Amino acid sequence: MLDQLGDELGDFYRDLHRNPELSLQEHRTAGRVAEKLRAQGFEVSDHVGGTGVVGLLRNGDGPVVMLRADFDALPVEEKTGLPYASSVRAVDPQGHEVPVMHACGHDMHAACLVGAAALLARSTDLWAGTLLLVFQPAEELACGARNMVEDGLFERFPVPDIVLGQHLAPLPAGVIGHSTGPVMAASDSAHVVLHGRGGHGSRPEATIDPVLLGAHVVTRLQGIVAREVPPAETAVVTVGRFQAGAKDNVIPDTAELGINLRAYSAEVRTQVMTAIERIVRAEAAASGAPEPDVEWGTSAPLLVNDPDAASATFAAFTEEFGEQRLMPLPPVAASEDVGVFGEAADAPTVYWFWGGLDPEVFASAMAAGGIDSLPSNHSPHFAPVVEPTLGTGVQALVVAALAWLGKPAVPLA
Known part of the structure; x- marks a missing residue:
C-alpha cells in the first residue's frame, strides 16, 4: 500500500524541506498539513496551541491512539547542496534575521505522519477505534507540547490511551532504534x-x-x-x-x-x-x-518509554520488519517534549528512532572507525535520503498504530 502514495508524499516532504519555518511561525507548514488531512477525511482543527494541527478519524469502538509529529525548523544555514535545499531567511524572536533549515528531520516527521494518515484512512476495515493525529509546533523551544495541552488539547479532543511518536536519527535508513525505560534526558x-x-x-x-x-x-x-x-x-x-x-x-x-x-x-x-x-x-x-x-x-521532561507498552509495540515492529532491522539503543542525552502529552493524558508513551543515512555511507564510516564524521541532527549538512527513510517512517507509524487498534497489521509491501 505504500505504492499507493506514489511520488506525492516525496514531493510533499521536499516542499516542507524547501520551505522551513521557525518555531511558533509554522503557518505555511500547518496549512499544508491541514490540507492533506482534510483530503483524507479527517476532522481537522488548526491553531491549537498556536500553530498546532489536530486530525481526528473515528472508526467505531476501540482505543484512542495518538500519533504525534513535530514540524518546526532551526536557525541553521543549509549546506547540503540538495536541489530542494532551503534558502529561507526569517526573523527570530529576538528580532534578528537568520537562515532557516530543517536540520533535525521534523519535515520528515510531518511527511511520515501525513503518509500514515493516508494509509490508515484507506484501511478502516482493518482497525477499530479513534486516531488522534497531533502535529506539534515549537519542539525546538520545548514549549509546543505544553502550549497545545494548555490550549485544551485533551478537553477538546479524545484523551488517548497510548501516545506514539518517532524521531529521525543518524542511523542507516531502514533501521529502527528502540529502548525501554528512559529514552531521552x-x-x-x-x-x-x-x-x-x-x-x-x-x-x-x-x-x-x-x-x-x-x-x-x-x-x-x-x-x-x-x-x-x-x-x-x-x-x-x-x-x-x-x-x-x-x-x-x-x-x-x-x-x-x-x-x-x-x-x-x-x-x-x-x-x-x-x-x-x-x-x-x-x-x-x-x-x-x-x-x-x-x-x-x-x-x-524526562522521556520514558512505558515498559509494557514499548514491549508490545516493538514486538509488532519485530514481526513486521524482522529483528535484523531493529537496533537497541542506550538513552540519548538530547531531549524531547513529547512526554508532556503522555503525562497530561495519564497515558503510556512509546517513542522510537529510525535511520535516514545512506546505508553504504554509514557502513563505510563505521569501517573507518566511527560515524562522528557523518552529519547528524542540527548539522547544516544533515540530509536524510528520501527513500527508504520516508517509507520506513510511514510503515513504522502504521504498524505501531495497528498494534493498539486491535486488528491485524495492514500489508505494506
Whole structure:
C-alpha cells in the first residue's frame, strides 16, 4: 500500500524541506498539513496551541491512539547542496534575521505522519477505534507540547490511551532504534546575568569585572558532574552562551551566560539545578559583585518509554520488519517534549528512532572507525535520503498504530 502514495508524499516532504519555518511561525507548514488531512477525511482543527494541527478519524469502538509529529525548523544555514535545499531567511524572536533549515528531520516527521494518515484512512476495515493525529509546533523551544495541552488539547479532543511518536536519527535508513525505560534526558536551560561595575580597561581596580566572574563560573560549573553527581548517574552541564562587552578596553557592567543541563532522573535534575544556582551566586559573592539574576526557562521532561507498552509495540515492529532491522539503543542525552502529552493524558508513551543515512555511507564510516564524521541532527549538512527513510517512517507509524487498534497489521509491501 505504500505504492499507493506514489511520488506525492516525496514531493510533499521536499516542499516542507524547501520551505522551513521557525518555531511558533509554522503557518505555511500547518496549512499544508491541514490540507492533506482534510483530503483524507479527517476532522481537522488548526491553531491549537498556536500553530498546532489536530486530525481526528473515528472508526467505531476501540482505543484512542495518538500519533504525534513535530514540524518546526532551526536557525541553521543549509549546506547540503540538495536541489530542494532551503534558502529561507526569517526573523527570530529576538528580532534578528537568520537562515532557516530543517536540520533535525521534523519535515520528515510531518511527511511520515501525513503518509500514515493516508494509509490508515484507506484501511478502516482493518482497525477499530479513534486516531488522534497531533502535529506539534515549537519542539525546538520545548514549549509546543505544553502550549497545545494548555490550549485544551485533551478537553477538546479524545484523551488517548497510548501516545506514539518517532524521531529521525543518524542511523542507516531502514533501521529502527528502540529502548525501554528512559529514552531521552530531561533538559533545563538557565539565563544568567552577572552584574559587575564597568570602567576603563586600564583601571581594573576601580571595577568589578563580570567577564572574570563569568570565567570562574564557567570553570566551576564543570565540577558539578565530575564531583557532585554519583558515578552511577548521568548528567551533562553545558555553557552554550557567554556574552559580555563591546570593546576591548572597556570592562562591561554585565555578562550573560546561557546554561543547559541534562539528566535522567528527577533527583539528579534537582541536584544539578541547585548546584548551578549555588555556584553562580557564590562566585558573585566571592567577586564582591551584586546578586546575579538566574532565570530558568526552556524545559523538557524526562522521556520514558512505558515498559509494557514499548514491549508490545516493538514486538509488532519485530514481526513486521524482522529483528535484523531493529537496533537497541542506550538513552540519548538530547531531549524531547513529547512526554508532556503522555503525562497530561495519564497515558503510556512509546517513542522510537529510525535511520535516514545512506546505508553504504554509514557502513563505510563505521569501517573507518566511527560515524562522528557523518552529519547528524542540527548539522547544516544533515540530509536524510528520501527513500527508504520516508517509507520506513510511514510503515513504522502504521504498524505501531495497528498494534493498539486491535486488528491485524495492514500489508505494506
